[in-house]
Amino acid sequence: xxxxxxxxxxxxxxxxxxxxxxxxxxxxxxxxxxxxxxxxxxxxxxxxxxxxxxxxxxxxxxxxxxxxxxxxxxxxxxxxxxxxxxxxxxxxxxxxxxxxxxxxxxxxxxxxxxxxxxxxxxxxxxxxxxxxxxxxxxxxxxxxxxxxxxxxxxxxxxxxxxxxxxxxxxxxxxxxxxxxxxxxxxxxxxxxxxxxxxxxxxxxxxxxxxxxxxxxxxxxxxxxxxxxxxxxxxxxxxxxxxxxxxxxxxxxxxxxxxxxxxxxxxxxxxxxxxxxxxxxxxxxxxxxxxxxxxxxxxxxxxxxxxxxxxxxxxxxxxxxxxxxxxxxxxxxxxxxxxxxxxxxxxxxxxxxxxxxxxx
Numbered sequence: 001x002x003x004x005x006x007x008x009x010x011x012x013x014x015x016x017x018x019x020x021x022x023x024x025x026x027x028x029x030x031x032x033x034x035x036x037x038x039x040x041x042x043x044x045x046x047x048x049x050x051x052x053x054x055x056x057x058x059x060x061x062x063x064x065x066x067x068x069x070x071x072x073x074x075x076x077x078x079x080x081x082x083x084x085x086x087x088x089x090x091x092x093x094x095x096x097x098x099x100x101x102x103x104x105x106x107x108x109x110x111x112x113x114x115x116x117x118x119x120x121x122x123x124x125x126x127x128x129x130x131x132x133x134x135x136x137x138x139x140x141x142x143x144x145x146x147x148x149x150x151x152x153x154x155x156x157x158x159x160x161x162x163x164x165x166x167x168x169x170x171x172x173x174x175x176x177x178x179x180x181x182x183x184x185x186x187x188x189x190x191x192x193x194x195x196x197x198x199x200x201x202x203x204x205x206x207x208x209x210x211x212x213x214x215x216x217x218x219x220x221x222x223x224x225x226x227x228x229x230x231x232x233x234x235x236x237x238x239x240x241x242x243x244x245x246x247x248x249x250x251x252x253x254x255x256x257x258x259x260x261x262x263x264x265x266x267x268x269x270x271x272x273x274x275x276x277x278x279x280x281x282x283x284x285x286x287x288x289x290x291x292x293x294x295x296x297x298x299x300x301x302x303x304x305x306x307x308x309x310x311x312x313x314x315x316x317x318x319x320x321x322x323x324x325x326x327x328x329x330x331x332x333x334x335x336x337x338x339x340x341x342x343x344x345x346x347x348x349x350x351x352x353x354x355x356x357x358x359x
Contacts, residue, residue: 006193006194006197007061007193009197010060010061010193010196010197010200011060011061011062013197013200013201013203013204014056014057014060014200014203016204017052017056017200017203017204017207018053018056018057020204020207020208020211021049021052021053021207023211024045024049024207024210024211025046025049025050028042028045028046028049029042041091044084044087044088044091045088047077047080047084048081048084048085048088050077051077051078051080051081051084051085052081052203052206052207053077054073054074054075054076054077054078054081055074055077055078055081055203056200056203057074058071058074058075058078059196059199059200061193061196069122071125072121072122072125072126073121073122075121075125075126076117076118076120076121076122079117079120079121079126079131079134079135079138080117081138082137082138082139082141082142082176083113083137083138083141085141085142085145085172085176086141086142086144086145087099089145089148089149089168089172090145090148092161092164092168093148093149093152093156093161093164093165093168094148094152095293095294095297096339113137116134117134120134138176139177142172142176142177143177145172146169146172146173149165149168149169150165150169152294153165154267154268154269154295155267155268155294155295155296156293156294156295157268157283157284157286157287157292157293157294157295157298158287158293159280159283159284159287160213161293163213164213167206167209167213171202171205171206171209174202175199175202175203175206178199179199248275248277248281248282248285249285249289251275251276251277252275252282252285252286255271255274255275256302259302259306260274261298261299261302261303261326262303262306262324262325262326263326264323264326264327264328265326265328266299266326267295268282268283268295283295286298296336299326300336300339300340301340303325303326303327303336304336304337304340304341306325307321307322307325307333307337307345308341308348310324311345311348311349311352312349312352312353312356318330318333318334318345318346318349321333321345322334322345333345
């Protein structure tokens with residue numbers, strides 16, 4: 001294939017991708033201004049879209065290439081893209097992720113990282129060992145988010161989000177890992193026209209898939225979970241189910257009434273075996289009828305309600321209560337308890353004892 005033909009195809013793909021990114025950015029602004037979602041939740045995907053556009057412009061096969069401050073700015077957004085991708089992946093697939101509730105040292109680490117990128121690319125203009133260090137940082141973020149998405153895949157109850165996980169792992173793995181490994185190898189392969197064309201094609205596929213998922217599946221919309229003060233599911237939640245779904249709902253209701261959720265190492269697949277149903281049917285029931293997006297959240301809801309009762313009504317050690325409720329360690333129990341109740345089990349017991357004594 002002639003060089004001019006490859007360049008023409010590359011240009012077409014890049015600007016088609018940038019056009020889709022502009023539409024996605026407009027969609028994010030629309031959701032924010034129409035108050036469908038908070039503005040702060042759209043900052044990360046917005047910056048990620050800017051980063052992808054910066055990469056496409058920076059590596060486009062035209063001459064002369066961007067120079068001066070424009071090049072430095074494009075370079076900075078390109079190299080910060082893996083960080084924004086990590087934040088977006090956690091925001092999209094981890095229901096417990098909340099950047100605003102990060103401890104101060106976590107927020108400080110992000111500030112230091114921002115200062116590092118600003119110095120390396122806006123002040124120094126990139127290049128040298130510091131730019132190579134940014135590739136190492138990018139590789140760490142990408143590997144971490146990929147491992148995190150894969151490890152939590154099984155517990156995800158939202159079918160559309162499970163589809164998004166597949167595309168996320170596939171496209172991020174193809175694009176970022178290939179790009180970073182080539183950059184770290186210190187070869188000239190990253191300047192080869194075929195390599196650049198492949199990367200641009202992956203970007204276009206990624207923006208197309210993202211647009212489809214956002215517009216047709218509305219990933220950001222999550223059902224309301226059951227109230228923590230109501231440990232048993234309301235029968236009216238199942239009123240609109242099909243007959244076969246109602247049969248499964250009754251089995252699940254009976255499982256909850258029998259405190260089956262206290263089993264240690266309980267997974268969605270093990271529960272599906274016990275209820276004698278396909279796993280995807282059970283995921284759909286728990287998600288659509290009870291409002292949970294994650295199987296661990298479903299278990300924790302009932303386990304923590306039982307924990308609150310035992311902390312008040314018994315003098316059992318916290319560790320004993322945690323193990324009796326099916327938790328493998330006191331650390332996982334404390335984390336789940338604080339996530340739901342807002343305080344640690346020990347502090348909760350002390351507060352309830354003080355409240356009862358004052359009465």
